[in-house]
Amino acid sequence: MNSVEISNELKTLLAGDNIKEQLSVAELVEKATSRGEAILTVDGAVRANTGKYTGRSPKDKFMVEEDSSKENIDWGSVNRPISSEVFDALYTKVVNYLKEKEEIFVFKGFAGADEATRLSIRVVNEYAWHNLFAHNLFIRPTDEEAANHMADFTIVSAPTFHADPEVDGTQSETFIMVSLEKKIILIGGTEYAGEMKKSIFGIMNYLLPQQGILSMHCSANVGEKGDTALFFGLSGTGKTTLSADANRKLIGDDEHGWSDTGVFNIEGGCYAKTINLSAEKEPEIYNAIRFGTVLENVVVDEDTRIPDYDDETPTQNTRAAYPIDNIDNIVLPSVAGHPNTIIFLTADAFGVLPPISKLTKEQAMYHFLSGFTSKTPGTERGVVEPEPVFSTCFGSPFLPLPATVYAEMLGNKIDEHNVNVFLVNTGWTGGVFGTGKRMKLSYTRAMVNAAIEGTLNNVETVQDPFFGLAIPKAMDGIPADLLNPRDAWADKDAYDAKAKQLAGMFHENFKKFAKVSDDITTKGAPLV
Incomplete structure (x- = not known):
């Protein structure tokens, strides 16, 4: 897919001294724990809590109504329209907000294991653990691919930026906005990392059928x-x-x-539910949780750092995000007939x-x-x-x-x-x-x-x-x-x-x- 020219606001943000691009798993783990975003479990996983939002916020999701795509969209309660003016104003606010942060984390990768049709993506995160999540869930590039990477779509995520509905035209403090024309996914007011994963899936659900996939x-x-x-x-x-x-x-x-050649995985990782997880019932998932895995909202003993997968006090929607190669019995690359x-x-x-x-x-x-x-x-x-x-x-x-x-x-x-x-x-x-x-x-x-x-x-x-x-x-x-x-x-x-x-x-x-x-x-x- 063809990469697009990025906005001047994003260019300025990405050129800042606070940008930490394509950090390794170990570096992101260090950043997430040293910044107080997460703790390390006995298995080496990073456990983060997402606050009051422990799942997606579908009523806060919007698509920009644009001439190039508005006739294709199935508008309604799922695909809620919002104007370009509202999006642009909020986008500028979020970018300026991130410029002032001490560190911003950038991941470059892909969605789609079929190289002929994959989407190049860039993920810009306020949180290190969110960037680790993106590293785990999306397809990781080789060093050569990273060096020559040109993004088709960019996620800009600022969980601590809260919208003012009366001023910003949102439903609440939270927003997930997609501009198909500007190739931007704008996320704010929620720490739930799954919004990034599902936003890219929504983009692929728009783009792939137009290619006969x-x-x-x-x-x-x-x-x-x-x-x-x-x-x-x-x-x-x-x-x-x-x-x-x-x-x-x-x-x-x-x-x-x-596609015309067979089936391919869109992702490079797994986002598995962990409520009541055990080695006996689901050994593949249990054994996949290791160094670099992101655990969301899982209760962890403060002294032993042992996760309690049966504790649903925060939510039943506890999750583990890990690279797909943490599972032993897989196909790589993730394609088949x-x-x-x-x-x-x-x-x-x-x-x-x-x-x-x-x-x-x-x-x-x-x-x-x-x-x-x-x-x-x-x-x-x-x-x-x-x-x-x-x-x-x-x-x-x-x-x-x-x-x-x-x-x-x-x-x-x-x-x-x-x-x-x-x-x-x-x-x-x-x-x-x-x-x-x-x-x-x-x-x-x-x-x-x-x-x-x-x-x-x-x-x-x-x-x-x-x-x-x-x-x-x-x-x-x-x-x-x-x-x-x-x-x-x-x-x-x-x-x-x-x-x-x-x-x-x-x-x-x-x-x-x-x-x-x-x-x-x-x-x-x-x-x-």
Whole structure:
């Protein structure tokens, strides 16, 4: 991608004596701890707290309304418009604010492991630990690449700069603003580092489809025979856990592109949840936390410096950010061929979706657009019974283009590469949350492995009467009464009522896709 001329304000900032560019991991660790931004844990990780913002601030995210891009953007609650005048004024304030700081940290790298289409990025940080986060999460350049680096996009992050909504035209003190024309992402008023990662993902979701590349919020792995699998799923569905397989190499755990040559990781690292993390349950993530890893909001014993991953006092959204090569079983560079199998993961707390079912192309596009899972009681304040969650394309907060752009690209690629698509329910069976039981991980792994190995491609199936899904009649090692969810319920009438209720929720949610083709709504939607 072509680099752009940077603004005079940014030129002046980057020419300052306070700029610390492309520091090593050890130097950034030293800076973060000596400046009081973070502490060192017993494992050598850097632990930082993000204050009152322990997650993203979607209501404070804006895109500048510009002539060159405004016709392409899907404006609404996700992509909120803001004027160039508001952006320019705040941008000038932030740059001038950073000029006065004793030290400013700059990382130069890339987004996208496919060198032909990668985005050159520059990250300008007020905090050393934020710069270490950027070093871990984005693709690190070679010395030669760093020397010749010309940024396509620049992140300017000033967490201690707080906007005045009445003066600056923001929603609150926090702001995440994107100017596609000026190639600037402006972040302030929040210390949550994940805003940087997801802002770049949003940029890639805008740029890649215009090059005929499908951008995807998914994990990916590849087998010894070169068979690639994609795993889509919202938080809590098992995306990271199921894609981490000792018999398959990880391509990436969160963001990917699918081009004419195959799949590539957008990132150079992993941003894993650590709540209740243990060596027994998730050894790959646990062992990846070492010197240079960034831990966000993890409680650490003041004396021993041992992390307590079970303590959710600050937040349930505790995180570890580390380079992907901290995982042993990976592909480097993070590229592979076209997918053979796509897995859509859902944690259905209503207990009515099958544990595994094969989808037609139309069903795949329907469930991709729906992006269904469930909130369960206890996960959020006020949630007292299962609530449906629909996140378009399994990543609606990060999609600048209309959702149908991504869905149509997915459908075309499924056709072109004859990809098998499965819907896997990692949620409840035998009843709703609180009555039924959570699907055993061992069963889910066995079903996912069977799908990837191709043993489910030609098995005898039965059609689910509510959602029209093709359910295998039998599978080795899986109890027969588990495959068809109705059989697992003691009260069949209760199952039927709950299935109809969920099907109705799907229909109601899908009304927002007015421009979707009739094939998807007639052949992909629930039958009732």
